[in-house]
Amino acid sequence: MSSELQASFKQAYNNLELFPLVEKKETDNFRVDYGNDSIEKLIQYIEYSPNGDAKIVFTGHRGCGKSSLLAELSRQIEDNYFVVLFSIADSIEMSAVNHINILFAIALNLMSEAEARKVQIPKTTKDKLYGWFTDRTRTTEVELGGGIEVGFDLLKFLKTQLKADAKVREEIKQEFERKISELVERINEIAALIQFTTKKETIVIIDDLDKLDLATVQEIYKNNIKSLFQPNIRIIYTVPIAVMCNTYIWDIIKAESKNLIEVMPVIKIFHKGDNRLPDAQPRSEAINILCEILEKRISRDLIDKSAAEKIVIYSGGVLRELIRLANVCCLICLRLIKQKPGERIAINDQVIEQAIKEIRNELSLRLGKEEFKILKTTYENFEPDDVKQQEFLELLHGLYILEYRDDYTWYDVHPILIETLRRRGLIN
Template identity: 85%
Template structure:
């Protein structure tokens, strides 16, 4: 019995990995119908682009399901477009991302996907492009003679170098800092060659830019957005939700993108203020969606119904937090199975309390007095004193504060942190 139970919880733990749904098997097993409004709006922006060069900016809280949604979007439109979908985190060390290596990553991934899908580009033209990549990254003759032919091997090598080698990234920056137009021209050339052969326009989707720290985001989208928007192709960029509170940068983004922005909202568990009332009931629409997500990953025999609803409430409507809380519950249960072989172990309210304690300590770590004051004010007023205050933006970026929308925009403290505020005597 213990072995069977242990294997069941191990499988549930594996199902609860904090990763987007990208592979076909994962999608078939775990995808829930969610975010269709955002997909429809993004498709409209893509299809209605008069010049075929729409720059679309997609935002939302970290962990709200943007990556899975973008993957689903790419599947829905891949018959009509040559879609190149990549994560900036897989292409460049996150601390080293700038507008130049984003554009270089676009060019590199375009050519890589063209090669992977056997797009028939004339050999002489292809060799010129490969030679351009080799020259601009100082790839040496010795490396080329060592097996890096002007082809797929070179592209794979350069992708690895861009990710891991700071020297290569610095060389790219120095090469193109004052001649972005050359880099943009190369992107346009590759996209044009793909279009001629495949008869499809190119769409590039860059995921995980929303996970950059806010200072880097401000530099990229505040000072260099015009460079990012120069290529004559459709591109979807992601940004952190906190950027929307920075009036200068957000207005800049809206202006340059021609208002082609889309926000993926957090699932609203309660109507504004209802969670302050005794015996408040969560919205059934929210509970149904989030419980379905759990049901696809955890057997009903392993979790009490009331416990599943409790996980939903404490997630705050953020998919990542829902998965993280359930994931930790599975680990706790696996430890209990080893300590108490033969006993019936399920995820119940007591298990969830232990998991919440772990997450609460993690969320509270590194919070100072000013942070707690902002949390208190936000809890009491459903907004901070200043939405542009850097400390508030960091709390929003780090999921300590969550943004909700209906007829108005309002904010609330992550449900797991509310108990911390009570223990500190900051709220009743």
């Protein structure tokens, strides 16, 4: 019995690691119908681009489901467009991302997808493009080795170099710092060749730019947004939700994108202020969606129904936090199975309380007096004193504070941290 239960919890734990949902198999097994409004708006922006070069900005809290939604979007439009979806985290070391290597990654991924889908680009043109890539990265025959042919293997090699080799990234930066137009020309050339052959216009979707630290994001979008928006193709860029609070940068983004912006909201568990009331009832729509997400990953006999709803409430409506809390619960149950062989083990209130305590302690370690002051003010007023304050932006970026939307925007403290505020005597 214990071995079967252990296997079931291990499977649940593995299911909870499959997030975000990018591969079709994962989507078929775990996707829940969610975020359709955002998909429809993004498709509208794509289709209504008069010159086929719309630059669309997609934002929302980290972990709210943007990556899964973008993967679903790409599947829905792939019959009509040549879609290139890639994660900047898979292409470049996150601490080294800048506007130049973002554009270079676009060119590299366009060419790589063209090779993968066997787009019939004339050999002379293709060889010229490969020569351009190797020249600009100073790649030599010795580095390539005898076994690598000009083609898909070369592109894989260059993608590896861009990701792992700081020297290559520096060479690319030096090469194009004053020649952005040449890099943009190559992107346009590759996209034009793809369109000529496939009869489909190109759209590039860059995921995980929203996971960059705020200083890097500000440098990219404040000083170099015009360069990023130069290619004559449709591109979807992701940005952190905290950038919306920076009036100067956000006005630049709105102007350059022609206001083609979609904000993916957090699922609102309670209406504003309801969770401060005794016997408050969460929104049934939110409970149903998030419980369904859990049911697809955890067998019903492994989790009490009331426990599933409790996980939902403590997630704050953020999908990543839902998965994270359930994941920790599975690990606790796996430990209990070893400690109490033969007993019925399931995710119940006691297991959840232990998981919450572990996550609460981990979150609280990184908070100082100024951060606790902001959390207290936000809890009491549903907004901070200053949404542009750097400490508030960092708390928002790190999911310590969550943004919700009704007819207007309001904020609340991550539910797991509210008990910390109580114990410190900051709130009643």
